[in-house]
Amino acid sequence: MSTCSNGATPRREFLQTAGRLTAASALAGVAVPHVHAAEDNTIRVALIGCGGRGTGAAANALSTKSGPIKLVAMADVFDARLKASHKALSKQFAAKIDIAEDRKFIGFDGYRKAMDCLKPGDVALLATPPAFRWVHFGYAIEKGLNVFMEKPVTVDGPTTRKLMKLGEASVQKNLKVSVGLMSRHSKARQALLQQIKDGAAGEFILMRTYRMHGPIASFASGPKPAGIGELFYQIQRFHSFLWASGGCFSDFNIHSIDECCWMKGAWPVQAQATGGRHYRGDLIDQNFDSYSVEYTFADGTKLFMIGRCISGCANEFNNYLHGSKGLVTVTGSGQTPAKCRIYHGHNADSAKLAWNYADREPNPYQVEWDVLIDAIRHDKPHNEVQRGAEASLVTSMGRMAAHTGRIVTYDEILHHDHEFAPMVDRLTMTSPAPLLAGKDGKYPVPQPGIVTNREYA
Numbered sequence: 001m002s003t004c005s006n007g008a009t010p011r012r013e014f015l016q017t018a019g020r021l022t023a024a025s026a027l028a029g030v031a032v033p034h035v036h037a038a039e040d041n042t043i044r045v046a047l048i049g050c051g052g053r054g055t056g057a058a059a060n061a062l063s064t065k066s067g068p069i070k071l072v073a074m075a076d077v078f079d080a081r082l083k084a085s086h087k088a089l090s091k092q093f094a095a096k097i098d099i100a101e102d103r104k105f106i107g108f109d110g111y112r113k114a115m116d117c118l119k120p121g122d123v124a125l126l127a128t129p130p131a132f133r134w135v136h137f138g139y140a141i142e143k144g145l146n147v148f149m150e151k152p153v154t155v156d157g158p159t160t161r162k163l164m165k166l167g168e169a170s171v172q173k174n175l176k177v178s179v180g181l182m183s184r185h186s187k188a189r190q191a192l193l194q195q196i197k198d199g200a201a202g203e204f205i206l207m208r209t210y211r212m213h214g215p216i217a218s219f220a221s222g223p224k225p226a227g228i229g230e231l232f233y234q235i236q237r238f239h240s241f242l243w244a245s246g247g248c249f250s251d252f253n254i255h256s257i258d259e260c261c262w263m264k265g266a267w268p269v270q271a272q273a274t275g276g277r278h279y280r281g282d283l284i285d286q287n288f289d290s291y292s293v294e295y296t297f298a299d300g301t302k303l304f305m306i307g308r309c310i311s312g313c314a315n316e317f318n319n320y321l322h323g324s325k326g327l328v329t330v331t332g333s334g335q336t337p338a339k340c341r342i343y344h345g346h347n348a349d350s351a352k353l354a355w356n357y358a359d360r361e362p363n364p365y366q367v368e369w370d371v372l373i374d375a376i377r378h379d380k381p382h383n384e385v386q387r388g389a390e391a392s393l394v395t396s397m398g399r400m401a402a403h404t405g406r407i408v409t410y411d412e413i414l415h416h417d418h419e420f421a422p423m424v425d426r427l428t429m430t431s432p433a434p435l436l437a438g439k440d441g442k443y444p445v446p447q448p449g450i451v452t453n454r455e456y457a
Contacts, residue, residue: 004073004103004117043376044122046073046114048136050085053150054127057180058085060369061125061148062093066377070096073103073117075110076128077235077429082106108427111136120144121376129238129245130155130392131434134162135425141170146376148369150180152254152392153385155246158419160393167385174379178372179388182364183259185371188338188357189330195355196263200342201323204264207303209256209319209331214311219248221285223441231433240285241443242455243420243434248287249399250392253307256319257295257398258391259330260303263321267394268295268303270409273402277445278310284442286456293398305398322346326354337361403455405448418454 047058058071071089076082082104090097105113111132115124124140126133126149133153140147147170154160170177183189195201218237224230238244245251261267275288289310295303321328327346332339338361344352375382393414400416401408421434437443444456451457 004113040068041377042068042070043373044070044072044118045125046075046118046122047071047085047125047127048075048111048114049126049128049132049150050074050076050078050082051127053180054125055085055088056365057125057127057148057150057369058089059092060366061123061373062089062096063366064369064373066370066373069373070098072098073105073114074099075105075107075114077106077108077110077232079106107429108431112139115139115143115145118143118145121146123148123372123376126150129235130250131159131238131244131421131424134159134166137163137166137170141166141173141175144173144175146176146372148178148180148372149388151388152246152250152395153179153388154392154396155242155244155250156396156418156420157393157413157416158422160389160396160414163389163392164386167383167389170385171383176372176375176380176382177385178368178382179384179391180368181255181258181384181388181391182368183255183331183335183338184262184384184387185367186336186338186361186364187359187367188340188361189259189262191357192328192330192338192340192342193263195342196321196323196328200325200355201321201328202325203323204301205322205324206301207260207264207319207321208306209253209260209303210306210316211252211256212306212308212313213315213317214313215309217248217251219252219285219287219309220283222282223284224437229433230437231427231431234433234435237285240287241435242286243424246392246396246399247285248309249291249307249402250395252309253291253305253398254391254395255335256331257303257305257395259319260321261391261394263328263330264297264301264303266297266299267390267410268297268397270407271295271398271401272407273398274405275402275446275448284437286443286445288402288446291398291402293401295394295398326352336364400455403446403448404452406452416454 045061124145124147126136130152154163218239221237221240224233234241239248273293275291278289291307293305317334319330327343329341340357342355344354397408397413
């Protein structure tokens with residue numbers, strides 16, 4: 001038992017296999033306090049996954065103003081990453097960091113030990129690679145913890161089904177859960193959505209989104225260097241491996257796809273796509289360098305998504321909607337500020353500007369945390385699991401269409417049996433990686449038209 005055991009009765013092992021998902025529903029009727037039971041009303045946070053995104057999310061949590069909040073535990077599989085995160089956060093939030101050395105946990109079971117430092121009503125901040133999301137979320141539900149989880153929240157059909165089931169249990173337990181699709185909390189985008197609902201853009205004709213730039217993050221990876229195990233190399237370079245992250249497609253494009261579907265008010269029912277690898281040399285990651293996806297909605301409306309990670313090419317990071325009354329820009333040159341505008345006609349001509357969000361936009365990364373903590377303190381309904389899972393699934397649908405060369409439907413990807421890492425809940429510090437390199441040191445890559453029933457053989 002960890003040093004943070006709070007004297008509760010022994011907890012059973014939770015969600016060790018897909019067949020035990022019903023355990024989540026069994027927990028659903030248990031009441032959970034919506035604020036921390038401690039007399040000082042302090043909300044305590046445990047950070048699970050101490051990379052850049054997790055550290056940034058922890059900073060947002062500690063920047064909320066609605067009442068006392070402290071970071072009390074941290075967990076990661078990389079000691080250096082945890083130490084760097086702790087140092088950075090301590091420098092900025094010294095008075096809100098309460099982490100003794102015995103509340104810094106290294107290992108695949110660290111998430112349990114960190115959450116054991118909390119009490120019902122506190123917050124588990126889940127920012128590991130997405131493959132681990134359902135595992136960590138299941139334990140948070142068992143502990144009665146509110147949750148912030150980074151996007152994407154799933155990487156394939158089976159993990160989506162697991163997370164949706166867990167989401168139902170979290171709703172029934174009245175847990176407050178945020179998903180890191182922070183654009184939904186953008187005041188500019190919310191105002192734009194109201195304009196669209198009021199008919200300012202007319203009927204949707206089509207939508208298009210672009211994310212084109214050079215290689216970033218761990219998009220591309222070379223052969224594994226000496227001194228690090230295969231499992232840890234894949235976790236360290238998680239954007240390179242489909243089991244860990246859904247690849248660059250899911251991690252990079254989910255925001256744009258989710259924004260467009262939000263404005264449309266629907267999820268697409270199918271996708272067809274192309275994609276390819278270029279100038280790869282000795283790189284061993286599983287990613288395509290370029291993707292082009294046509295999403296189709298039930299009413300026939302199209303969303304075209306263009307993604308590219310190649311140096312020396314034209315760059316663009318924008319979302320556009322074309323309505324019968326003109327052009328809508330949802331995102332302009334990145335996630336924030338949003339630069340939401342509506343134009344007469346279909347060119348972004350400033351002389352034909354019909355509407356724009358003129359106010360200063362609060363940082364949506366901070367707003368999503370303000371909303372979550374306020375919901376916890378005042379027992380307001382707040383659970384984003386279902387739409388987070390759906391956004392992740394729809395993103396995977398486009399990726400699978402590109403990787404197989406087939407038209408893929410929403411129902412097909414949701415009910416598909418290819419789980420990339422079915423043993424992820426059983427990984428230890430000495431486990432083999434879920435994906436093993438061939439004799440040439442390279443990993444299987446998608447082969448559209450050849451391997452068509454799954455994304456890689």
